[in-house]
Amino acid sequence: MSGVIVTGPPKADREHVEAIARFGVATVHEAMGRTGLLGTRLRPIQQDTRVAGTAVTVLCRPGDNLMIHAAVEQCGEGDILVVAATSPSTDGMFGELFATALKRRGVRGLVIDAGVRDTAELRAMGFPVWAAAVSAQGTVKATPGSVNVPVVIGGRVVRPGDVILADDDGVVVVPRERARRAAEASEAREKKEAAARAAFLEGRLGLDRYGLRDTLTRLGVTWQPYDAHASSCDAAERDGAGS
Template sequence: MANIGFRVYENVNRPEKELIEGFKGIQTANIGDCMNRMGAINGSIRQMNEKNILGPAYTVKVPSGDNLMIFLAVEKAQPGDVLVIDGEGCMDRALVGEILAKFAESKKLGGFLVDGCIRDSEILTEMDLPIFAKGTNPNGPYRNGPGEINVPVSIGGKVIHPGDIIIGDGDGVIVVKQEEAKELQRKAHEIEQKEVAIFENIANGKGLDLTWMYEKLKQEKCEFIK
């Protein structure tokens, strides 16, 4: 019988490097707008060291406060992989600290996305390795297991599958399926071009076209009282 809850799936359908790099320099806000504003995980998980994250998801599901399988995931992940850790949102103890972070950096991984806490934060914030997490806690984790690697995980209201593209900046994290990536890149670039024109009009004193706003106010029968 399968050992449910203590399994490692070793094959990951990673996107092509060119597909991933197509998101470089694109703001998560613009990508999210192209996804009907439904593509981001919630704001409980934030950027911890001002380093943007971009890469394929290498997922890990662990029990609350236990990081045994995270060590194995770092060992088995490939350069560029983003360790996406479903730690059940535990705030009582850290799942990633200096040892794991430096191990991951030595393997040239793409960073950590942790639904839980980190520690050694003063050191981690000075590293080049991108780290997104829910918070910090000096309590260390247990190392007993179980856990699963490369299974679908749920983080911040989003289901993330191995190989999904993870894009994160100061605003938060967007999750993109491989088959939707090229279309989203095209749409996001179109938004960027439109915004350039908008910002130029504002800078040149032409203001902002608020026709849409007045139409909405009229529709709602908004009263202007003097």
């Protein structure tokens, strides 16, 4: 495996990144047609934190963090480092020293489809991380990889410059050319949810607001008083016992 470090890739407009940052991962995922989630393996090491930024991508060999060192130079203000491995890995490839260097450069957080360590220190310094594992297992710096190339996490392609949004619910990627539309669609969805929230606070039911009673009827679901239901169940049990 040879490697390449790509410099100066195109990035989503900062204005669109900040617009997306106003919304949660679930909202953006739904607004984009239920796409973009990077799977369920990635979990936050902190709580009540949301970050958005442009991806600087890294492809490493498992158990080798050489290319993360190379990627630091390519990171800047408003970026999020996104690390994938060429095969499954849970080794602790990232820790407090990397975070110190990245925070100095204005990087907003890390998404890594592998392991992370020094989690207490990372939380204390306010550097957000979403990782597939937490492990004290160390790594080597011996094999080449690539920086700022497309990587795949959770079945989704992340390209350098795409928008990464992460919160307690997980991580979503927004293709850089769709960032403006994703922000607009997310705002529309948020307004729709606000109207539903107001209706629920007034006591309305989702069954009525969303027209779901007709859906249940069409699917053959019926409403029965308890006594009638209990009698029919008893009759069915008697018939079964007699067969």
